Amino acid sequence: MGAPTLTKLFKIRGGVHPDDCKLLSADQPIETLPMPELLHIPLQQHIGAAAVPMVRRGEIVKKGQLLARSQGAISAPVHAPTSGRIMGVGGYPAHHASGLSVRTITLKPDGKDEWRDNTPPVKDPFTLSPEEISKRVAEAGIVGMGGATFPSAVKLNLRKRYALHTLVLNGAECEPYLTCDDRLMREQPSEILDGVALMARALGVEQVLFAIESNKPEAQAAIAEATQAHPNITMVGLPTRYPMGSEKHLVQTLTGKETPARGLTADIGIVVHNVATALAVHEALHHGRPLISRVVTVSGNAINQPRNLRVPLGTPLENLIEHCGGYKQEPARLISGGPMMGQPLPSTRVPVVKGSNGLLALTQDEIQAGHEMPCIRCASCVQACPCGLVPLEMAANIRAGSLDNSVNLGLLDCIACGSCAYVCPSHIPLVQYFNYAKGELASRQRMQHKQGETKRLAEARSQRMEAIKKAKREAMMKRKKEMEAKKKREAEATAAAEAQA
């Protein structure tokens, strides 16, 4: 399948136009946050299996040194964001709404910020084979930095199973408030494009589309200028609409093709990567630096000075807030990520992880929380849904307890973008219903799996017992036979002896 030539953009269904609130932080250049007193580096900052710790308490580590290795096909290693002493490997509250304790390495920086010396950068990474590039990306612990945190190397390896023709760079940044990708594109366009070119090489694709929403004209200009050095990369301006940054909708906007349900964009020959990820790839391949820091937008009307900060992974969020001048007023809600799909934060003690693109402190006026009323069937949610679902009916079914019906209505095709709940005049927390139902279904599936597994184990056990019994029986028979044979022989021998005597 050849690469489609690009002439126009295609329309996607639904979507909403939230106030983008980007002006709060868009003009703040990226600033490096001073090293905090302690870093709390979780072993799982990605989708997949948690990394396995390779260091012990008391050990001295260098900046960039491997702290925990990846395990299994889908996983990512974790590296030391700075030099210092390992204070322990234990539980620490997760960067997650639940605030549950997760396995975390605690590192006390020594203030020297000394790099490991065993990282010989490759002269020209473009001479590396695609396999070698994705191997290095994997070793650098790079994951999707738009918030999805899927290990990037796994996505680079899709060329093995799919006929790919296009790499799409997702610079939509459609979530309100967030400006970290915007700033990166403005400040480091050539580094980003270098990373993009390396990813294109790893994927074996010819065409690269760099898509940026039209509310970021400076970023568009910077990238467009930088693409002059890369004839195969084209900058494409996108209309500003949420959720333009959803992979499948972005691809549809660019190519007019829908990704088949339950499939990947790779099914139609396209892989999507995030801007910050591309920069991380550049850093890893040119400078041998693993992913140990990221840019976080700290914003919201409750924050004194909204900023874009480059933060070592593992930094407690309270340090970021403090650096931004603290709160103007007590925030009504603290959010990790954007306001549409982000998660509420249980506390500001939790650390920055690879997927944290935003830290928002929102006021009551910004969150516009309303009193939940009954559904008035206004169909706003139906019009807003980019996936063609009927949210009001799914929610009604979930409320009535018929999860299966809601699945038939397309629950599993819901991307949890929140457009429906955003527009609902009755302030019904639709996404909450959907997340609850998805969680419930998953745990049912696990239960079923567990029951099946138990049954299988029980059967295996009884089979084993059976086998043991049989073996015992057989052994007994054999012994009996042997005994008899022996007796017979002895009897014969005695008889013979007697005969001789």
Added chain:
Amino acid sequence: MNEAPLISGPYTHARSSINRTMGLVMLALLPATLFSLYLFGWPAIFLFITTLIAAMVAEAISLRISGRPSRPFLLDGSALLTGWLLAMTLPPWAPWWIGVVGALLAIIVGKQIFGGIGQNLFNPAMVARVALLISFPLEMTLFNPPIPLFSAQAPGFLDSLSITFGNSDHLDAISSATALGHYKTELSRGLSITDITGGTDTLWQLTTGTAAGSMGETSALLLLLGGLFLLYKRVITWHIPLAMLGTLALCAGIFHLIDPDTYLGPLTHLMSGAAILGAFFIATDLVTSPTSIRGQLIFGAGCGLLVYVIRTFAGYPEGVAFAVMLMNACTPLIDHYFKPRIYGRDSKGEPLSYAEKGGES
């Protein structure tokens, strides 16, 4: 381990609420309402106010009985709007109790019995109107020509009180038929349309509202303006109004072409009666219309067709209320069969597949 977060986003919200939606609809109705109140004078004003108050009281009592919090529900504006729409469909000089009975029917039978806001199958105002029409055919069909407020023949304040609240035969003296009613009676006497119209420019009267009729049947132009405002504010979409008016015009056009002497032209159909009010304010009622775009087109077309059929072939001169209620009854069915196509799936719900997928072994 349950991975669903305890609370889910989004943590921002469009500035939308039920109050806002209802408020915008009322705002859209305001110009036409004020003009009609002016045209029909004090009796109309009394009836209008009585109906609204009755609707609010009925809502308050229902909420109390069903044990729901009164404040958020009473103030959501839905009961007020129902009363308002009902008042628009009453003969302006009808006695007060028509308004009160209508409001009680609308709120209690039309809405609260189904479980309150959002649960009703039929448009509450139309339930009330149809019930009134069947129970009190006389009072519901006595229309008076517009006598603008402060004009010479207009009844004074006290006279008006007695028209609305007293026992007055004032109305019988001056009653006149609505345009559609007039056509219907005359046609049944065997006259042709040109004879009936007799050259007077009825269409203009209908459009500007200086013809006899209920408050919402007059001043099609102002109602159209309100409808366009609702479209602009995205409270409604164009699908239902356009499908409804388009179908009505199409049917009228075809029959008018076949026999212009027996069948009224499309413009007269559009501008007379409650066609505009129905298309923009009643058929589009959020609760009782389908949710998908295709469903809305079908719903609108069905309304238009039924309005034409009832007006032309059935015993009643006007059919918007019946038509909308009949289509309301079809809404669950339409919603079931016409859902939007899900992203990444074909219209049957199967995942899309591309012929040349390639590469996948």
